[in-house]
Amino acid sequence: MIINNKIKAAEVQLTGIDGEDLGIVPTSEALAMAKKLKVDLVCTSLMSSPPPCKLVRAGAAKEEAQQVRKREQxxxxxxxxxxxxxxxxxxxxxxxxxxxxxxxxxxxxxxxxxxxxxxxxxxxxxxxxxxxxxxxxxxxxxxxxxxxxxxxxxxxxx
Missing domain, CATH: 3.30.110.10 (Translation initiation factor 3 (IF-3), C-terminal domain)
Incomplete structure (x- = not known):
């Protein structure tokens, strides 16, 4: 799971906090939006171009990753x-x-x-x-x- 500044793609397919589709947005603009809303920008998959990303409340991405790891054990x-x-x-x-x-x-x-x-x-x-x-x-x-x-x-x- 790639979060915030670690996303290297030029543009991303963005999904909002409530699941609404915000379309294809430049990564810099998506990061600025995330910073303004005080949330994290999380890349869900690198297998497509542009990569799908979503805005998630701060800290929720890490919690979700831990839960997924726990379920996979x-x-x-x-x-x-x-x-x-x-x-x-x-x-x-x-x-x-x-x-x-x-x-x-x-x-x-x-x-x-x-x-x-x-x-x-x-x-x-x-x-x-x-x-x-x-x-x-x-x-x-x-x-x-x-x-x-x-x-x-x-x-x-x-």
Missing amino acids: KAKVKEIRLTPQIEEHDYETKKQQAERILRAGDAALLVVRISGKEGEKAKKLLEELLRDLASVGVKQSGIQLSGKQAAVQVNPIA
């Missing part, structure tokens, strides 16, 4: 391990941990370690946990039973 997947014979208190603790992860914007991978014929019990446990977490997250796909574990990924609600 890939969500982490954090694993929570359980066992089919989990106690009620431990279940509540794991549920709260998953809620905290989802509210922070990260995905939670719920994994139940199984041995022998605990597959159905593990699946029921994950289904119950998914119901309890429905307010803060949605499952990415179905519950996968594979070998010694049952797993499901829960993504945060956007």
